[in-house]
Amino acid sequence: MRTINIGLLGLGTVGRGVAELLRDNTQEMTRRLGCEIRISAVCSRSQERVQQLCPQAAWETDPLTLVQRDDVDVVLELFGGTTLAKDAVLKAIECGKHIVTANKKLLAEYGNDIFALAEKNNVMVHFEAAVAGGIPVIKALREGLAANQIQSVAGIINGTSNFILSEMREKGSAFKDVLAEAQRLGYAEADPTFDIEGHDAGHKITIMSALAFGTPVNFGACYLEGISQLDSRDIKYAEELGYRVKLLGITRKTEKGIELRVHPTLIPESRLLANVNGVMNAVRINANMVGETLYYGAGAGALPTASAVVADLMDIARLMNAPSQNRVPHLAFQPSQVKAQNFVSMDNISSSYYLRVQAADEAGVLGKIATLLANEGVSIEALIQKAVLDNNQAEIVILTHHTIEKNVKTAIAAIEAQDCVSAPVTMIRMESLHG
Numbered sequence: 001m002r003t004i005n006i007g008l009l010g011l012g013t014v015g016r017g018v019a020e021l022l023r024d025n026t027q028e029m030t031r032r033l034g035c036e037i038r039i040s041a042v043c044s045r046s047q048e049r050v051q052q053l054c055p056q057a058a059w060e061t062d063p064l065t066l067v068q069r070d071d072v073d074v075v076l077e078l079f080g081g082t083t084l085a086k087d088a089v090l091k092a093i094e095c096g097k098h099i100v101t102a103n104k105k106l107l108a109e110y111g112n113d114i115f116a117l118a119e120k121n122n123v124m125v126h127f128e129a130a131v132a133g134g135i136p137v138i139k140a141l142r143e144g145l146a147a148n149q150i151q152s153v154a155g156i157i158n159g160t161s162n163f164i165l166s167e168m169r170e171k172g173s174a175f176k177d178v179l180a181e182a183q184r185l186g187y188a189e190a191d192p193t194f195d196i197e198g199h200d201a202g203h204k205i206t207i208m209s210a211l212a213f214g215t216p217v218n219f220g221a222c223y224l225e226g227i228s229q230l231d232s233r234d235i236k237y238a239e240e241l242g243y244r245v246k247l248l249g250i251t252r253k254t255e256k257g258i259e260l261r262v263h264p265t266l267i268p269e270s271r272l273l274a275n276v277n278g279v280m281n282a283v284r285i286n287a288n289m290v291g292e293t294l295y296y297g298a299g300a301g302a303l304p305t306a307s308a309v310v311a312d313l314m315d316i317a318r319l320m321n322a323p324s325q326n327r328v329p330h331l332a333f334q335p336s337q338v339k340a341q342n343f344v345s346m347d348n349i350s351s352s353y354y355l356r357v358q359a360a361d362e363a364g365v366l367g368k369i370a371t372l373l374a375n376e377g378v379s380i381e382a383l384i385q386k387a388v389l390d391n392n393q394a395e396i397v398i399l400t401h402h403t404i405e406k407n408v409k410t411a412i413a414a415i416e417a418q419d420c421v422s423a424p425v426t427m428i429r430m431e432s433l434h435g
């Protein structure tokens, strides 16, 4: 039976998951594949870990040596980061080795160079695990929905942030305690700032945007806002109004161009995405023929991620000897058809908004705020006055109808300039998830 030899870079959370999966599922996989996948060499700082998890594999300390080994057909990059990982991936491609990676940062920032080099060297780069952990959403975008024009993709695509938001809402836990638990469980990035400040979700939605709309990967065009500044009062008020706050990655094709953004978002509690909790991820894709489809599953963790990684290895094993024109293009569209398109600036996106204003609890204040919003054409859908704070202060929570973001920002600046307003206005975008 044919054997596909894997060179594994990194034996951390995901690397360990892959080793365990291959140990436990080899028989079933071989029945599906008709050939065997085996790890022939591992680059890790710990020889002991290699001996324990991959006893049959050779131990390498230099990734660039590993990728050049004759007994490595496919390089599995699970280092993370963009320094050594990038050098090793580019070197491997130059050596004609196929690549599987879970590294969304690497692809969001250097994907165009990596895919171009891969085309030139006739090798495949697979990256299912880079987006939404164990959910096969890359396969859905590249293959399952290939007959459609994609209109929008919106998803909960950072397990760590969703875990934090869920635990804060359900158990009232403190942000930093839940983050520590996410790190202990192996969900968080090596630098968890990437999770909580929206970068990781930005990397993932950038990759999906390119696949959906046939553009080069353009992380620089992605607006990023994480959950670290979220106030638990807003989570509570949103809930009272029938909404949940989720960190969403959104990309949408509009007449003005492509929207590409990550930010906390109010979602009506009746929508499926609003009920995705813990480390679970979900991606909603709207496409012109099939309509709405939703993909749900574990977004992080050793074994769910290993499931996606090994499925990629199996795909490569099947296609290794296929002529390159029979392979699915890296960015879903033929390389010559990948075209840059205009991205919409945040000032020009259209959304509805949650606003919280802290102001003096006096006659006429509500009217003044409503007038300042109306001056910018911002129409109010709902308005409630919340608990009176100390010093004769009140909190006014406003939901707006759809409007252009720059109008809301201008109105907010005018509101904050009023003497009766005593703190910066909180603004959270809302999504009905209908289009």
Ligand SMILES: NC(=O)C1=CN([C@@H]2O[C@H](COP(=O)(O)OP(=O)(O)OC[C@H]3O[C@@H](n4cnc5c(N)ncnc54)[C@H](OP(=O)(O)O)[C@@H]3O)[C@@H](O)[C@H]2O)C=CC1
Binding pocket: 009, 010, 011, 012, 013, 014, 015, 043, 044, 045, 046, 061, 077, 078, 079, 080, 081, 084, 102, 103, 104, 129, 130, 133, 186, 187, 188, 189, 190, 299, 300, 301, 302, 305
């Ligand atoms: N964790 C998850 O749930 C998911 C992670 N990913 C992605 O998968 C990749 C790996 O993540 P994860 O497994 O969590 O990360 P870890 O930090 O747990 O693992 C990375 C491993 O790479 C090793 N490594 C890094 N540099 C070197 C080097 N120079 N030589 C030898 N070994 C090295 C580290 O070794 P050492 O232990 O000695 O530092 C570590 O064991 C990342 O790109 C991440 O974004 C994707 C989806 C889910």
Ligand SMILES: N[C@@H](CCO)C(=O)O
Binding pocket: 130, 132, 133, 157, 158, 159, 160, 161, 187, 188, 189, 195, 200, 299, 300, 301
């Ligand atoms: N840190 C990432 C891992 C999965 O990509 C997350 O929490 O979603």
